[in-house]
Each structure stands twice: as C-alpha cells, then as structure tokens.
Amino acid sequence: MYVSLLLSGFVSRGNGPLRNQFYYLWLFVLFLFVGFRYRVGCDWGGYLVIFENSRIYETSSTTEQAFWLLNSLLHYLQLDYPYINVVSSGIFSLGLHQIAKRQPDRLSILILSFPILIINLAMSGIRQAIALGILCFAFNAFIDMSLLRCVLFTLIASMFHTSAGAFLMLTPFVRGRFSRQRIILGGSSRCRAFIIY
Structure with missing residues (x-):
C-alpha cells in the first residue's frame, strides 16, 4: 500500500491536476483500508468488550459518553x-x-500521514481516531481564529477520548499574540482540563 502511495506521488510530480485526482482516489482507498479491516489493531479486543457492555448497560461511568452512545x-x-x-x-x-x-x-499530506497517523493510530485506536478526526476541525478553527468553533470541536472530541481535552490549553492563543499572561492562562486551562477529566 505504502509503496503504491509513494509511486503515485512520484509519477504525478509537477502535475497538479493528476496529484489532486490521486489524492481523492487514495483518500477513499485508505478509508476502505482502515474502515473494513478485521481483527487488526492492538485494541481490537478491548473495544469489543466496550461494544458488548454497551449492549448490556444503558449508561457508562466513563466520561467518554459519545463513544458509548455510538x-x-x-x-x-x-x-x-x-x-x-x-x-x-x-x-x-x-x-x-x-x-x-x-x-x-x-497528496503529500496523505503520504506523510500513512506510517504514523493512519497505520499506528487510525488502525489501532478507534476512540483516538475519532477524536483526532474531530480535532482536525478544531485545528482549522484555531487557524481561522474562531474561538467558539475551536472550543466546541475540542470538547466534542474529548467526549470520544478524554486526552483531546488537553488541547483546550490552546484556547488562550486562538486570538492575539503569545505573551507570558497567555502562556500562564493556557497552563491553567490544562490543569482545569485534567481536573474535569
């Protein structure tokens, strides 16, 4: 798979429209590759237990309620x-x-993402993959300096995996420049996130 992805990048060098076509093709292929795997991933058994428990129990004691509801x-x-x-x-x-x-x-983003993000994360940790997918929207909101969307997507992501809540520490930096006060505020929000989760 990875060699084929690299070859796609190699043969389409300097050809923007072809690279764009390869990008959409590979995005769909990788969605199928990750989504329709079977018994692949170190957490396969653990997530199966969660799945079976959600059949028996209506609610969960964990803070990752969105994953339970899914x-x-x-x-x-x-x-x-x-x-x-x-x-x-x-x-x-x-x-x-x-x-x-x-x-x-x-296309280069997919090529760079394949070894770590796709193989090591998306094909292993289901909750983490969902959380990261939602965090991508938060990262774009951060770039767009949209505080509300950044916080909202981060909170939604944390309902699938609590570690996503750590990105709340970036909220003081959505608008404005870095300063000592903003860094302290970011650190304190990190502490609040740990207390909440």
Missing part, C-alpha cells in the same frame, strides 16, 4: 462490532481531509 447506536441499528471501524475511519478521513484540503499539496 456503540449503543450500532446496537440499535443491529450492526455488528466491525462497523464501528467504518464510522471511526469515516470521521478520521473527513478530519484529515479538512487539514489536507488547505495545503498546496494534498
């Missing part, structure tokens, strides 16, 4: 456990696209 929705729709990978892959791919589409060379 599992409950799959039960309601009578879909088997592997479909959570499809949802996770879809959200992750959509988020990655939000980042890539703003770059001058989208």
Whole structure:
C-alpha cells in the first residue's frame, strides 16, 4: 500500500491536476483500508468488550459518553462490532481531509500521514481516531481564529477520548499574540482540563 502511495506521488510530480485526482482516489482507498479491516489493531479486543457492555448497560461511568452512545447506536441499528471501524475511519478521513484540503499539496499530506497517523493510530485506536478526526476541525478553527468553533470541536472530541481535552490549553492563543499572561492562562486551562477529566 505504502509503496503504491509513494509511486503515485512520484509519477504525478509537477502535475497538479493528476496529484489532486490521486489524492481523492487514495483518500477513499485508505478509508476502505482502515474502515473494513478485521481483527487488526492492538485494541481490537478491548473495544469489543466496550461494544458488548454497551449492549448490556444503558449508561457508562466513563466520561467518554459519545463513544458509548455510538456503540449503543450500532446496537440499535443491529450492526455488528466491525462497523464501528467504518464510522471511526469515516470521521478520521473527513478530519484529515479538512487539514489536507488547505495545503498546496494534498497528496503529500496523505503520504506523510500513512506510517504514523493512519497505520499506528487510525488502525489501532478507534476512540483516538475519532477524536483526532474531530480535532482536525478544531485545528482549522484555531487557524481561522474562531474561538467558539475551536472550543466546541475540542470538547466534542474529548467526549470520544478524554486526552483531546488537553488541547483546550490552546484556547488562550486562538486570538492575539503569545505573551507570558497567555502562556500562564493556557497552563491553567490544562490543569482545569485534567481536573474535569
């Protein structure tokens, strides 16, 4: 897969329209590759336990309620456990696209993302992949200096994986320049995020 992706990048050098076509093709192929895997990923068994527990219990004691509700929705729709990978892959791919589409060379973003983000994260940690996909929207909001959207997407991401809440420490920097006061404010928001989660 990776060699083919690299070859696509090599043969399309200097040809913007072709690289763009390769980008959309590979984005779809990688969505399928990640979403329709079976028994792949170090957390496969752990997420299967969560899936089965959400069939038995209506609520969860964890703070990641959105992930619990997603599992409950799959039960309601009578879909088997592997479909959570499809949802996770879809959200992750959509988020990655939000980042890539703003770059001058989208295909290179996929090539660079494949070894770590796609293989090590999206194909292993389902909650983390969903959270990262949503955080991509937050990162774009940060670039756009949209405080409300940045905070909103970060909070939604943290409902799938609490570690996403750490990015709340960036909110003081959405608007304005770096200063000692903003750094202290960012550090204190990090502490508040840990207390909440």
